Amino acid sequence: xxxxxxxxxxxxxxxxxxxxxxxxxxxxxxxxxxxxxxxxxxxxxxxxxxxxxxxxxxxxxxxxxxxxxxxxxxxxxxxxxxxxxxxxxxxxxxxxxxxxxxxxxxxxxxxxxxxxxxxxxxxxxxxxxxxxxxxxxxxxxxxxxxxxxxxxxxxxxxxxxxxxxxxxxxxxxxxxxxxxxxxxxxxxxxxxxxxxxxxxxxxxxxxxxxxxxxxxxxxxxxxxxxxxxxxxxxxxxxxxxxxxxxxxxxxxxxx
Amino acid sequence: xxxxxxxxxxxxxxxxxxxxxxxxxxxxxxxxxxxxxxxxxxxxxxxxxxxxxxxxxxxxxxxxxxxxxxxxxxxxxxxxxxxxxxxxxxxxxxxxxxxxxxxxxxxxxxxxxxxxxxxxxxxxxxxxxxxxxxxxxxxxxxxxxxxxxxxxxxxxxxxxxxxxxxxxxxxxxxxxxxxxxxxxxxxxxxxxxxxxxxxxxxxx
Numbered sequence: 001x002x003x004x005x006x007x008x009x010x011x012x013x014x015x016x017x018x019x020x021x022x023x024x025x026x027x028x029x030x031x032x033x034x035x036x037x038x039x040x041x042x043x044x045x046x047x048x049x050x051x052x053x054x055x056x057x058x059x060x061x062x063x064x065x066x067x068x069x070x071x072x073x074x075x076x077x078x079x080x081x082x083x084x085x086x087x088x089x090x091x092x093x094x095x096x097x098x099x100x101x102x103x104x105x106x107x108x109x110x111x112x113x114x115x116x117x118x119x120x121x122x123x124x125x126x127x128x129x130x131x132x133x134x135x136x137x138x139x140x141x142x143x144x145x146x147x148x149x150x151x152x153x154x155x156x157x158x159x160x161x162x163x164x165x166x167x168x169x170x171x172x173x174x175x176x177x178x179x180x181x182x183x184x185x186x187x188x189x190x191x192x193x194x195x196x197x198x199x200x201x202x203x204x205x206x207x208x209x210x211x212x213x214x215x216x217x218x219x220x221x222x223x224x225x226x227x228x229x230x231x232x233x234x235x236x237x238x239x240x241x242x243x244x245x246x247x248x249x250x251x252x253x254x255x
Numbered sequence: 256x257x258x259x260x261x262x263x264x265x266x267x268x269x270x271x272x273x274x275x276x277x278x279x280x281x282x283x284x285x286x287x288x289x290x291x292x293x294x295x296x297x298x299x300x301x302x303x304x305x306x307x308x309x310x311x312x313x314x315x316x317x318x319x320x321x322x323x324x325x326x327x328x329x330x331x332x333x334x335x336x337x338x339x340x341x342x343x344x345x346x347x348x349x350x351x352x353x354x355x356x357x358x359x360x361x362x363x364x365x366x367x368x369x370x371x372x373x374x375x376x377x378x379x380x381x382x383x384x385x386x387x388x389x390x391x392x393x394x395x396x397x398x399x400x401x402x403x404x405x406x407x408x409x410x411x412x413x414x415x416x417x418x419x420x421x422x423x424x425x426x427x428x429x430x431x432x433x434x435x436x437x438x439x440x441x442x443x444x445x446x447x448x449x450x451x452x453x454x455x456x457x458x459x
Contacts, residue, residue: 018376021280022280047436048436048438048439050440050443052445053444053445053447053448054445056407056408058408079445079446079447082445082446082447084450088411088415089415090412090416090419093408093411093412093415094374094412097374097375097408097412098374100375101374101375104375242374242375242376242377243374243375245374245379246372246374246379246380247374249379249380250416253419
C-alpha cells in the first residue's frame with residue numbers, strides 16, 4: 001500500500017460520540033461519499049485538543065483521516081458549520097439530536113447515500129435559521145423515502161383498490177393504508193384523518209420544504225401525523241428513538 | 256481470561272489475575288504483572304491496600320445535600336462554616352469538584368448531577384440528581400447558581416435545561432465562561448470557541 005492511500009479526506013456531520021480510553025472519543029459520522037462511518041478521535045476529550053472543538057456532535061467538518069487496523073483515526077479537522085444557533089437553543093437542539101439519532105438508527109454502516117447527507121445538512125440548515133413545526137414530519141418522510149420505507153398512501157395494501165375518502169386506516173406492520181372492507185389479522189390499524197392523509201401525500205410528492213412550511217395545519221393534525229409517523233418508524237427500527245422522549249418533554253414545556 | 260489459560264498458576268493467584276483483568280484499562284499482561292507484584296509485597300502493605308478497597312464500599316456514602324461522594328453525611332464542604340452558602344456550583348461528576356477545588360478560587364457549595372442529559376444514550380433529566388437540588392433550593396436561600404457542566408453537547412443541553420427549570424426560582428444563574436485554553440494556539444481553535452472568546456472578551 002502506498003503512503004498516500006493510507007490517508008483520505010472527507011466531509012462529515014457528527015451524529016454522536018462516546019468516550020473511549022483516557023481521552024479519546026469514538027465518533028459516528030455521516031459522510032457524503034462513504035455513508036455512515038465510525039472513527040476514533042485521539043485525545044479529543046482533553047481541553048487543549050486541537051480536534052475537540054471541531055468534532056462535537058452536530059458539527060459539519062472537513063476531516064483528514066488516517067486508516068487504522070481497527071478504526072480509522074482523525075488526523076485533522078476543520079469546522080465548516082457548527083450550527084451555533086441550534087446548540088444555544090434547547091428546543092432546536094432536542095430536534096437536531098432526534099434527527100441525528102434517527103439517521104444513525106435507520107442507516108447501515110458504510111453504505112454511501114449522498115441524498116441522506118444532503119437531507120441532514122438541509123434539515124440542520126433550516127433548523128438553525130428558524131424552528132418550524134413541519135420540519136420533523138418533513139425529515140421523517142424524506143428519510144423513509146430515501147431508505148426505501150415509504151408507506152403506500154393511495155391504494156389499499158390488502159386488495160389494491162384505490163382508497164375512498166374517509167374510509168381508510170393505517171396499518172403499521174404493512175406500511176400503508178388499508179380500506180374499510182379489508183380485515184387484516186394482527187395489529188389493529190391506526191385511524192388516520194383525511195387531512196392527515198393529504199398532508200402525508202403532499203410530503204410524499206417530494207415538495208421542497210418552502211412549500212411544506214406554507215401549510216397551515218391544526219394542532220390536532222400535526223399531533224396525528226407525529227403519532228402515526230413515530231409509531232411507523234419505531235416499528236421499522238424495532239426499537240424506540242430515545243431522543244424522542246426528550247424532544248417531547250422540551251416541546252411540551254415550550255422552552 | 257479463564258483458569259484454563261493459566262494451568263500452572265496457583266488458584267488464588269489466577270483468581271486475582273482475573274479480578275484485575277475485569278478493571279477498566281487493564282489487559283491480561285498488566286493483570287499478571289499487578290498480581291505478581293502483590294505476591295512480592297510485604298503483608299502489611301497488601302492488608303492496607305485490601306482494607307482501603309473494602310472501605311470505599313463500607314465507609315463511603317453520597318452526601319444528601321450535594322450528592323458528592325463522601326465519608327460523612329453531610330460532607331465536609333457542605334458542613335464547612337467558612338463556605339459561602341449562597342452560591343451553588345453545579346457539576347456533572349464528583350471528579351469535577353476536585354478539579355474546581357484545585358483552582359482555590361471558589362468558596363461556595365457544590366451540587367453533583369452524576370451525569371449529563373444524553374437522549375440518544377437514554378439519559379434524560381430524570382436520571383440526574385435534580386430533585387435533590389430542587390429540595391435544597393426550597394430549604395435554603397441561594398443567590399447564585401453556577402452551571403459548570405462540560406462545554407460538550409451533553410453538558411450544554413444539561414445547562415440549558417437546568418436554566419429553564421430554575422430561572423423562575425433563582426435570582427442569578429451563571430455559566431462558566433467558554434473560550435481559549437491556556438497554552439493553546441488560535442490557529443487550532445474552532446469558530447464556536449473563538450466566537451465565544453470574542454463575546455466574552457475583557458478589558459485588561
